[in-house]
Amino acid sequence: MHSPDAVTPLSPAPSSSSATAKPASWLERHVGEMVAGAAGTIALALSEFNDGALTPRTKMQGGDAIAKLYKLRQFMIGTWDFDRIAREHGRAVLRECCGNNVKDATVDALVSEALAILAKVVRDQLN
Numbered sequence: 237m238h239s240p241d242a243v244t245p246l247s248p249a250p251s252s253s254s255a256t257a258k259p260a261s262w263l264e265r266h267v268g269e270m271v272a273g274a275a276g277t278i279a280l281a282l283s284e285f286n287d288g289a290l291t292p293r294t295k296m297q298g299g300d301a302i303a304k305l306y307k308l309r310q311f312m313i314g315t316w317d318f319d320r321i322a323r324e325h326g327r328a329v330l331r332e333c334c335g336n337n338v339k340d341a342t343v344d345a346l347v348s349e350a351l352a353i354l355a356k357v358v359r360d361q362l363n
Contacts, residue, residue, distance in 0.1 A: 260325055260328070263312075263316070263321075264321050264324075264325045265325065265329070266308075267308060267312070267318070267321050267322050267325050267326070268321075268322075268324075268325025268326050268327075268328055268329035269329050270301070270304055270305050270308055270326075271305065271322045271323075271325070271326025271327075271329070271330075271347060271350055271351070272326050272329035272330040272333060272347075273301050274298070274301035274302060274305055274350040274353075274354075275326065275330050275343075275346035275347050275349070275350045276330070276333070276346075277294065277297050277298045277301050278298065278346055278349050278350055278353075279346055280294050280297075281294050281295070281298055301350075302350075302353055302354055302357055303357075305322075305350070305354050306354060306357050306358065306361075309322075309354065309358070319351070322347075322351055322354075323347060323348075323351060326347045326350065326351070327343055327344065327347050330343050330346065330347060331343055
């Protein structure tokens with residue numbers, strides 16, 4: 237099995253952030269990369285669906301990405317504000333990767349959808 241970032245590497249676009257912004261910790265960056273990877277896989281799945289059919293490979297990548305996010309959330313919950321970190325840094329990493337080619341609303345929607353799927357998994361695991 238391949239992880240989403242192994243198949244579609246996320247390469248940052250040139251940064252436009254100011255030098256005064258607080259740099260993300262390693263963990264915050266990692267969470268952001270994981271969320272961005274899941275969001276990117278969702279975008280790929282939507283594209284494939286619009287072209288006629290979601291491939292098993294993309295479906296597996298999406299499941300793997302959410303499973304990894306779930307494990308990371310379980311590790312962080314109770315000590316860190318996972319939801320805030322995931323949304324904030326996931327959006328930042330996805331924005332870096334997309335540059336100005338994708339609207340903010342699309343970036344927000346993809347991150348929100350990745351986190352909504354994760355929330356469903358969390359709820360299912362609690363029952």
